[in-house]
Structure formats: C-alpha cells, structure tokens
Amino acid sequence: MAMDRWRLGAPERRQLDETPLVLIADTAHGPRIEAANRAGAAAGARAGMMLADARTLCPEIATAPSDPAGDLAFLEKLAVWAQRWGPWSAMDAPDGLLVDVTAVPHLFGGEEKLVADVAAAFARRELAVRCAIAPTAGAAWALSHYAASGTILGACDDAEARLGELPVAALRLDQDVVTVLRRLGLKKLGELTTIGRDAIQRRFRNRKSPAANPLIRLDQLLGLVPEPLLPVVPQQMPLVQRRLLEPIRHRQLLDQVVSDLADDMARELEGRGEGARRLEIGLWRVDGEVTVRRLELAAATREAAHIVRLFASKLDDIDAGFGIEMLRLRASWAEPLALDQGDIEAAAETHGIALSALVDRLAVRLGAQAVTRPVPFASHIPERAQRWQPPLEPEPASQGQLAFHKRPLKLLDKAERIAVLYATPDGYPQRFRWRGEVHEVNRVEGPERIAPEWWRERGATRLRDYYRIEDQRGRRYWIYRLGIVGDGRGGAPDWYLQGLSA
Amino acid sequence: MTQPDLASLPITAFEDVATLSARRSARWRPGLAAMQGKALHSEIFASSREAAGAGAALALALDDWRCAPRADGQEAEDRRGVLWVQTREAARLGGRPYRAGLPQDLQGRVIHVLAEKAEDALFALEEGLRCRELAFVIGEVAGNPKALDFTASRRLTLTAQKHGVPLFLLRIDATRDLSSARMRWDVTCAPSAAPEWNAQAPGDPAWKAELFRARSHAPGEWILAEKDAQLTAGKTRENADRAVANWTAGLQHRRMPRRA
Numbered sequence: 024m025a026m027d028r029w030r031l032g033a034p035e036r037r038q039l040d041e042t043p044l045v046l047i048a049d050t051a052h053g054p055r056i057e058a059a060n061r062a063g064a065a066a067g068a069r070a071g072m073m074l075a076d077a078r079t080l081c082p083e084i085a086t087a088p089s090d091p092a093g094d095l096a097f098l099e100k101l102a103v104w105a106q107r108w109g110p111w112s113a114m115d116a117p118d119g120l121l122v123d124v125t126a127v128p129h130l131f132g133g134e135e136k137l138v139a140d141v142a143a144a145f146a147r148r149e150l151a152v153r154c155a156i157a158p159t160a161g162a163a164w165a166l167s168h169y170a171a172s173g174t175i176l177g178a179c180d181d182a183e184a185r186l187g188e189l190p191v192a193a194l195r196l197d198q199d200v201v202t203v204l205r206r207l208g209l210k211k212l213g214e215l216t217t218i219g220r221d222a223i224q225r226r227f228r229n230r231k232s233p234a235a236n237p238l239i240r241l242d243q244l245l246g247l248v249p250e251p252l253l254p255v256v257p258q259q260m261p262l263v264q265r266r267l268l269e270p271i272r273h274r275q276l277l278d279q280v281v282s283d284l285a286d287d288m289a290r291e292l293e294g295r296g297e298g299a300r301r302l303e304i305g306l307w308r309v310d311g312e313v314t315v316r317r318l319e320l321a322a323a324t325r326e327a328a329h330i331v332r333l334f335a336s337k338l339d340d341i342d343a344g345f346g347i348e349m350l351r352l353r354a355s356w357a358e359p360l361a362l363d364q365g366d367i368e369a370a371a372e373t374h375g376i377a378l379s380a381l382v383d384r385l386a387v388r389l390g391a392q393a394v395t396r397p398v399p400f401a402s403h404i405p406e407r408a409q410r411w412q413p414p415l416e417p418e419p420a421s422q423g424q425l426a427f428h429k430r431p432l433k434l435l436d437k438a439e440r441i442a443v444l445y446a447t448p449d450g451y452p453q454r455f456r457w458r459g460e461v462h463e464v465n466r467v468e469g470p471e472r473i474a475p476e477w478w479r480e481r482g483a484t485r486l487r488d489y490y491r492i493e494d495q496r497g498r499r500y501w502i503y504r505l506g507i508v509g510d511g512r513g514g515a516p517d518w519y520l521q522g523l524s525a
Numbered sequence: 526m527t528q529p530d531l532a533s534l535p536i537t538a539f540e541d542v543a544t545l546s547a548r549r550s551a552r553w554r555p556g557l558a559a560m561q562g563k564a565l566h567s568e569i570f571a572s573s574r575e576a577a578g579a580g581a582a583l584a585l586a587l588d589d590w591r592c593a594p595r596a597d598g599q600e601a602e603d604r605r606g607v608l609w610v611q612t613r614e615a616a617r618l619g620g621r622p623y624r625a626g627l628p629q630d631l632q633g634r635v636i637h638v639l640a641e642k643a644e645d646a647l648f649a650l651e652e653g654l655r656c657r658e659l660a661f662v663i664g665e666v667a668g669n670p671k672a673l674d675f676t677a678s679r680r681l682t683l684t685a686q687k688h689g690v691p692l693f694l695l696r697i698d699a700t701r702d703l704s705s706a707r708m709r710w711d712v713t714c715a716p717s718a719a720p721e722w723n724a725q726a727p728g729d730p731a732w733k734a735e736l737f738r739a740r741s742h743a744p745g746e747w748i749l750a751e752k753d754a755q756l757t758a759g760k761t762r763e764n765a766d767r768a769v770a771n772w773t774a775g776l777q778h779r780r781m782p783r784r785a
C-alpha cells in the first residue's frame with residue numbers, strides 16, 4: 024500500500040512502474056527496504072532487506088524515501104472511506120483494514136457482489152487490494168493475506184477445514200514464533216491440531232500476548248475467544264473562521280471579531296454537547312504571516328464571554344502589520360460538557376465565579392506556574408516531601424504522615440545558614456545569629472534525625488539532625504545540623520534554619 | 526450658656542445596664558462569628574522573622590469558619606478550598622506554606638498563588654474574593670507597596686462584603702498605613718505553654734495579638750493560643766476594661782468626678 028500511495032503522489036511517478044523501485048528507511052546499519060514495487064519484487068527485493076543486499080541482486084534498483092507516518096495517516100483516511108461497506112471499520116497497521124459487514128451484504132446484492140464492489144472501488148483509486156469475508160476478524164485477515172483474493176468464508180462453511188490449508192504465518196504471529204513453529208514441523212494451520220492442544224500449551228504457556236501465543240490466535244481465528252478491536256471514528260475539531268473583506272489593523276475591531284468567533288464557537292460546541300479545554304486562535308496577516316495563540320482551560324467551558332476575556336490579554340502583543348485578513352478559532356481539545364451550565368460572566372456579577380474560572384483567570388494573568396497546590400511526595404527530606412502541581416488535578420496517592428513529627432507552618436525556599444555563637448554540650452545551639460539578629464534558645468525538642476536518601480544522593484551527603492526550638496521571645500523555628508562531628512564527610516557541621524513554626 | 530454639672534450625675538446612670546451589656550458585646554472574643562458573622566476583611570501586621578502572622582491568621586480564619594452558623598442550603602461538611610496568595614518578596618522572606626505543617630483541615634485544600642508584584646497579588650486576591658467556592662483567602666504582601674493604597678484596600682473590602690468570602694491580609698514588615706480593613710491586628714510570637722509530656726519542648730503556638738483598630742469592637746490586647754482546635758484568648762492587661770467602657774460611650778477617657 025505504501026508503494027501505491029507513493030505512486031499516486033505525482034503523475035510522473037507512474038512511469039517508474041516498470042522499473043525496479045524500492046522505498047527505503049535509514050537504520051543504524053544503513054538503508055533498509057520498507058516496500059518494493061512489482062518489478063522490484065521480481066528482481067528479488069523484499070521488505071526488510073538491506074538495500075545493499077538488494078543492490079547485489081539488481082544493481083539498477085531505484086530508491087525513494089518511505090514515509091511511515093504519512094502511510095498511517097493515509098490508512099486512517101482510507102478506513103473512514105471504507106465505511107461505505109459497513110458501519111464500523113478498524114485499522115490494521117501498516118496496510119490492512121477491517122470492516123464489519125454484518126447484515127450488510129444484502130444491500131449490495133450478496134457477498135460476491137460486495138467483494139466485487141470493493142475490488143472496483145479500490146481499482147478506481149488505483150490501489151491494489153486483496154480482500155476476504157469471514158465470520159471473525161482473524162479468519163478474514165488470514166484469508167485475505169494467504170488465500171485467493173475475494174475468498175468468502177460463510178457462516179455455514181467448515182471453517183477449520185478451509186483455514187487448515189493456510190500456512191501458520193496466517194495466525195498474525197511474531198516472526199520468531201512462526202520460526203519456532205516451522206522448526207517444530209508445523210507448517211499449516213491444520214497441523215497445529217494434530218499434535219494436541221496440551222503440547223502447544225506447554226510450549227507457549229508463559230506467552231500471554233496474543234501475537235506470541237498460537238493457541239490464542241487460533242481461538243481468535245475460530246471465534247472461540249473475543250478479540251477487541253479499536254474502531255476508527257471520524258472526528259472533526261470544532262473550528263470556526265472569519266474571512267474579512269477589509270483587513271483589520273486596530274485592536275477594537277480585532278476584539279469584535281474575536282468575540283464573534285467565540286460566539287460561533289460556543290454555538291458549535293453547544294451543538295456537540297462539548298466544552299473546550301484548549302483553544303487555538305490563528306491570525307492570518309495580509310503579508311502571509313500567521314500568528315497562533317493558545318489557551319488552555321482548567322475545566323471544559325463554552326462560555327463565549329469567558330473565552331474572550333481570557334484571550335484579551337493573549338492578544339495584547341499581536342503585531343497586525345498591514346492588517347489581518349482571516350481569523351480562525353479551533354478547539355483542539357474538547358471534553359463532553361452537559362448542557363446545563365449557566366452563564367459564567369453574568370453569574371459572576373451576582374454569584375461570584377467558579378473555582379475553575381478563577382484558576383483560568385489567575386493562570387492567564389500570572390502564568391500557569393504561579394497557581395499551584397502543594398501535594399505530598401514520598402521522601403524523608405523535608406524540602407523534597409512537598410511538590411507543587413496544577414490546582415485542579417487530582418492528588419497523587421500518598422502514605423499518611425506520622426502524627427508525632429511536628430512540622431513547621433512555613434518552609435524557607437532555601438535553608439539559611441545560621442552562625443552558632445554558643446552551643447550546649449548536648450549539641451544544640453544555645454545562642455545563634457540569623458539574619459543579623461541574635462536568638463537565645465529557651466526551649467528545644469529534638470533531635471529528629473533524617474538520613475540522606477542513599478538511593479538518590481551522592482555518597483558524601485551528610486545526615487541532618489532537626490531541632491524544634493523556641494527563643495526568648497517565643498519565636499519558634501525549625502533548625503538542623505548538617506552532619507555530625509567525625510562522620511568523615513567534611514569538616515565541622517554547619518547549622519541551618521529551614522522552617523518557621525506558627 | 527450653662528454647662529451641665531457632670532459631677533451631679535450619678536455614675537451608675539452613665540454606666541447603666543445597657544452600657545454594660547454593650548461593653549460586653551463590644552469586646553472581641555473568639556467564636557464571635559456565631560453571632561456577628563465572619564470578619565470579612567482583616568489585616569494582620571507581623572514580622573518576617575517569625576510565622577506568627579500566618580499562624581494567627583489561620584487560627585482566626587478557622588475560628589470564624591468553625592463558629593459561623595451554617596446556612597440552610599449548605600452542605601454539612603465544608604469542602605471548600607483556601608486561596609493563599611504570596612508576593613515573591615513575601616515568599617522569599619517568610620517561606621512558603623508547608624503542607625505537613627498546616628492545620629489538619631486545610632492540608633488538602635490550599636491553592637497557592639505566587640505573584641511577582643503587589644499589583645498581581647491584589648488582582649489575585651480580588652479574583653479570589655469573588656469566588657464562592659473558597660472558604661477564605663489569605664494574602665501576604667511584604668512592606669508597604671504603592672499599589673496597596675486606601676483605594677485598593679477599599680476595593681478588597683467591598684468585594685469581600687459582596688461575596689461573603691473573608692480576606693486575611695498579612696502585612697509583612699509593614700508600617701501601619703491607611704486601610705479600610707474591618708479589623709487590624711498586630712501579631713507577634715508569645716512564649717508557648719509547656720506541653721504535657723515534655724516541658725522542655727516548645728508547645729502549642731501562642732501569639733500576642735493587639736487589635737489596634739476595628740470597626741465594631743473596642744481595641745484590646747490578647748494572648749491568643751490554639752488548644753484542641755479551639756482558639757482561646759487570654760488577657761494581657763487589666764486596664765483594658767476602661768478603654769472598652771470609654772470606647773462604647775464614645776468618649777475620651779473621663780476622670781472620676783471628685784465628690785465635694
């Protein structure tokens with residue numbers, strides 16, 4: 024299919040049909056062949072071969088780069104297109120499609136005519152196709168790949184007998200499993216059952232994925248176990264745009280157009296029962312420049328006034344140049360939103376604003392990093408035991424805290440060094456200087472020893488002894504000593520003040 | 526024009542029963558929110574060298590929150606969040622809130638906003654006050670920034686009143702300037718009570734709080750402390766009573782008339 028798509032790209036490429044041609048991808052070991060056309064295959068090139076090997080077989084081989092991402096996108100479009108034969112289709116990357124034609128064939132006049140219609144439609148698009156109809160997706164895949172094109176396996180046919188003639192590769196197994204089966208002498212599907220199910224079960228009992236276990240694939244082929252498939256559902260982004268007769272250069276007009284767009288978008292979203300989480304506005308200038316501004320919302324909304332208000336500050340630094348001739352607003356991320364949401368802006372006048380709207384407004388003006396929520400993190404080190412995350416996200420699961428460890432109300436961004444003037448023999452400071460003022464320690468509790476996290480730190484990190492102290496005027500602090508004398512990890516220990524207690 | 530002879534009036538007439546009861550109600554005391562509603566805009570002056578301001582603000586806010594009567598339509602359990610706005614300067618001086626050290630009720634509810642400038646902090650505070658999904662709003666502003674003038678503080682008061690969300694604005698290392706706050710406190714740390722098990726250890730926090738300006742209360746000074754999730758207020762000065770009496774009567778300090 025990759026080759027067909029490449030050929031369709033430009034008319035002059037059709038002339039290459041008769042010459043050997045391969046599509047290559049660059050790998051660590053040199054170019055590798057991804058696909059070959061009919062002439063190339065006849066000359067000996069196969070997918071998966073190195074280009075150098077193919078060149079030894081056929082020196083005049085022509086090459087072109089392959090485009091796997093483009094192929095996938097093309098396949099996705101093709102899957103939607105293929106829904107003309109059934110209500111439901113799924114991609115089978117890299118080059119297959121599965122269409123559910125249950126209760127459909129009579130619309131085309133029978134299964135034979137349906138297959139003929141498929142062949143004709145693909146021929147019109149100049150795509151080579153092999154198709155098959157079978158009761159299960161696995162059987163259809165096997166027949167389309169390893170039987171004659173257009174094979175139809177009816178519900179009343181003997182599936183086991185007809186599929187038994189196919190090679191084991193028809194089971195959609197990994198290449199190494201196929202090799203194992205070949206070495207065991209099992210070349211056809213029918214032979215798998217001859218040695219008994221238990222024998223295969225023993226050989227592959229630790230393979231859980233269907234692609235590695237022939238028994239699961241066999242059961243899927245015969246419809247004994249269900250095989251979930253991911254259908255392709257065509258989805259359109261809500262998109263509204265305005266082309267302007269007269270390019271606009273002034274902010275006031277821009278605001279008017281943005282507000283119109285927001286109204287359109289709100290209608291569009293309301294019709295779909297959705298709310299926007301991310302919005303992109305694109306401004307096409309007369310001189311060909313395009314400016315895009317993005318907006319992310321904390322909760323789904325389709326409130327035009329709210330959107331306009333949030334965009335207003337984003338559009339402050341727009342350079343209109345000779346004028347803007349087109350605006351396009353796109354909701355690249357939308358979430359279902361029930362229809363009962365009230366008018367946020369009008370409600371704000373009387374009822375205040377909602378928390379999500381508050382977070383949006385703060386994040387737009389102050390930046391998303393400025394609005395956060397503290398969440399616990401599994402660590403003993405105090406400054407690491409707290410992280411900041413976006414405020415409306417769910418909290419991560421965490422262990423409960425130890426209730427007997429009192430923690431300070433506030434933690435300094437960075438622990439500040441204190442100068443100890445006089446230390447008691449017990450080890451804690453009796454008098455120290457912090458930010459230019461001398462504190463006399465009256466009461467103390469500690470130490471609480473917090474060892475470095477050896478699975479994170481370097482070996483030379485020292486332990487910390489924390490003390491809760493209260494000074495002569497009742498001010499309560501959390502101080503620690505970094506290291507102990509004679510721990511062999513540096514000189515005399517330093518003292519730091521890290522937290523302020525209420 | 527003849528002056529009425531003040532000395533001839535009996536003192537009890539001046540301080541009659543109504544005045545006495547007014548004196549009682551004029552005093553601020555913990556749990557007052559049950560009768561008078563929450564204090565909607567308070568300013569708390571504190572030093573950056575201690576967390577007394579934040580501690581007292583939380584204690585006052587929680588006291589109001591627990592004592593305020595619950596409206597009919599409200600949920601039995603209040604799950605609303607708390608907005609804590611700091612300017613970068615305030616965060617640098619006094620540190621940021623530490624989740625494990627917050628009161629148990631608040632640990633999962635704090636939404637923290639770090640504002641670069643005082644203008645941004647005021648914007649965040651005002652937006653927060655308009656949000657009824659918040660239990661209260663705490664602001665921390667260092668010094669006396671130009672943006673925080675009387676107009677700005679009046680705006681905050683009006684917004685808080687309109688939407689009923691209390692604001693506790695911490696003024697870190699600030700001088701007492703003009704403001705329209707309903708209650709203005711000056712808070713410093715006080716030595717804590719000795720805990721039950723280890724008398725050498727710092728106990729439950731205590732603060733020396735001076736209410737130096739309030740709209741509906743007499744000024745006064747208390748030792749605030751939190752015990753078993755209850756705010757308690759102890760007396761510091763005996764002569765506070767007289768100040769209250771005069772404040773209620775709207776008079777300057779009056780000397781006792783000398784009997785002939």
